[in-house]
Amino acid sequence: MEQAIAAADTAWMLAAFAAVSIMVAGLALFYGGMVSVKNTLNMAMMVFGALAVVGVLWIVVGYSASFGNSLGGYGLLGDPLEYFGSSKLLDAPATPGLPPSIFSAFQLLFAALTVALIAGAVADRMKFGSWMIFAGVWALLVYFPVAHWVFAFDSKDGSVHGGWIANKLKAIDFAGGTAVHINAGVAGLALALILGKRRIFPNSPRPHSLPLTMLGAGILFFGWFGFNGGSALASGNSASVVVLNTLAASCAGICAWLIVEKIREGHATTLGGASGLIAALVGITPACGAVSPIGALVVGAACGALCCFTVSLKYRFGLDDSLDVVGIHLAGGILGTLLIGLLADPHAPNAVAGLFYGGGFDQLWRQTVAVLAVLAYTFGVTLAIAKVMQLCGGIRVDEESEATGLDLAVHSETAYVLDHFNVPAAKPDPAGAVAAAEAMTSEAAGEVRTAG
Known part of the structure; x- marks a missing residue:
């Protein structure tokens, strides 16, 4: 029976990996359709370039730094030498269970997609060579440590120590609200500040192909079920609940964005529908294992409505966030992570009660600390990386x-x-x-x- 369960779990993770892998192409199409016709290929290359650089670093040192035994037991960084080169991942589990190789491959895509998301904030104006360098340095100094904080759990026997957010703070982040979306969003903010505005800002090039953007959004929608559902690491009830919550939030997010857009602008647009979908998916990513389906509707609707407002703030503050990475991923990631503290249902897979379910403020303050910690660390380090690169040769095209x-x-x-x-x-x-x-x-x- 244990072998059968392990085989089923492995099959589910292989399927989830395949679904998440197609998100790379989905993101390239989603971003590529939103830029002008003269920058389409560059946008796709930034996405695939991030995959290539981060993938190499992940195999060599990234998995170890993210999921290795915490150095000193402080929960800040995994031992980068424990799984150096990933050769230890070749061995089958001693007892029936999930092969570490598929877990590593799954998490590799998380790392690559997080870095690729940042590209949307600096579209049309960053040197490609500088982007490739930035992608590697940022993964090493920012993503790998933060992934350790959030995703690395202590072993049941106490022999392996994980990250401080997951184990000491006990904040909930089922699939990456902090490590992926807030991380990428605040990094996009810092990088856009250093890079500066496009010369035509506040005017923006018209998206050259909304059908491409809609196709990309649809592919991302498909892949997100693997992204969130695969984070359950098993083919059971938890994954099923997560999939249902992800779907519920997506529907609510599209509706909320289009309603707000219709009221504000007088039109319900295809770009708005795609953006509402992505905003809701961002928000439900951390909360998909913590809320009920009704809670998922609330999360999706709240993120769709809020992000419809936040994407326009770049004009007020003079921030050239080209493809709304800050307005959607940062804002949606923060809201989705904090709403866990209010809407967490003890009957959901995470089995934690939020404020509205009798849990008081306990989970809310934990979620808040996690958000603030990632915001502060990622913004500071990204700002430093970008500034050093700017001084050492520049990061902007002529x-x-x-x-x-x-x-x-x-x-x-x-x-x-x-x-x-x-x-x-x-x-x-x-x-x-x-x-x-x-x-x-x-x-x-x-x-x-x-x-x-």
Whole structure:
């Protein structure tokens, strides 16, 4: 019986891994459709580049730093040498259970997607080489330690010590509200501050292909069931409850965003629907194992409505958060994490009572401390990384490349055949670069709409 259960759990995790892996392509399409036609490939390359760099680091040292025995027992960082090179993950479990190799592969994707999310905050203006360096350094100094805080649990026999948020603070984060979304959102904020605004801000390029963005959102929606459900690490009731809660929150988030958008702007848009979906998924990620289905509806609706407001704050504060990483992932991650302290249902898999279920303020203050700790650490370290990189060679493309578009200037490619848009074969002179690039973008957007 134990062997059968272990086999079922392993099969579920393999399926969840496959679902999460397709989120890389989903994010590339989601972001790629939202930028102008001249930066589509660069956006996709930033997403896949993050996967490549973080994946290599994860195999060498990342898994060990995240899930190794805590150095000194303080819960701050796993021993980076314990699983160095991941060779110890080849052995099958001594007793029937989940193979460590599939757990490592699953968590590798979490690390890569977290870094890739940051790219949306700095779209259209960051050097690709600098992005690749930043991705690696940030994973080493920020993601791996924070993942240890949140995801590394003490062993039952007490021989292995995990992270302080999971074990000492006992804050709940089922699948990454703090380690993934708040982490990526506040890093995007810090990096955008150092990088500066795009030269056309507060005007933004029109999304060149909303169908691509909707397709990307749909792929992310599919993968998120593996993201959240796989975090149960077993094919049982917990995973099933998590999947139901994830679905419930998603539906509520779309409705809430569209209602707010209709009231504020007079229109319910496709981009709004996709954004409401993602906002709700962000919010339910930490809470999916802690709330009831009704609670999931509340979390999804609250995140959809709130994020519809927060995405517009970048104009008030002059922050060029290109694709609303701060407005959705930071705001939604904070709200979803804090709502656990209010809505946690003792009958849900996490078996903790929030304020509205008779648990008092105990869980709420724990959630608040976890949020503040990740905010402070990640913002400070990301700011330092970006500032050092800026002083050591710069992280922003030159004005000519920004105007021409990074697809052509950096990758020497275009996403579409643009010959009939009169794209110059050579780089235009700086004086004419802006006009040529904007004309190309406008005509390309019109062609895409006509084709659709």
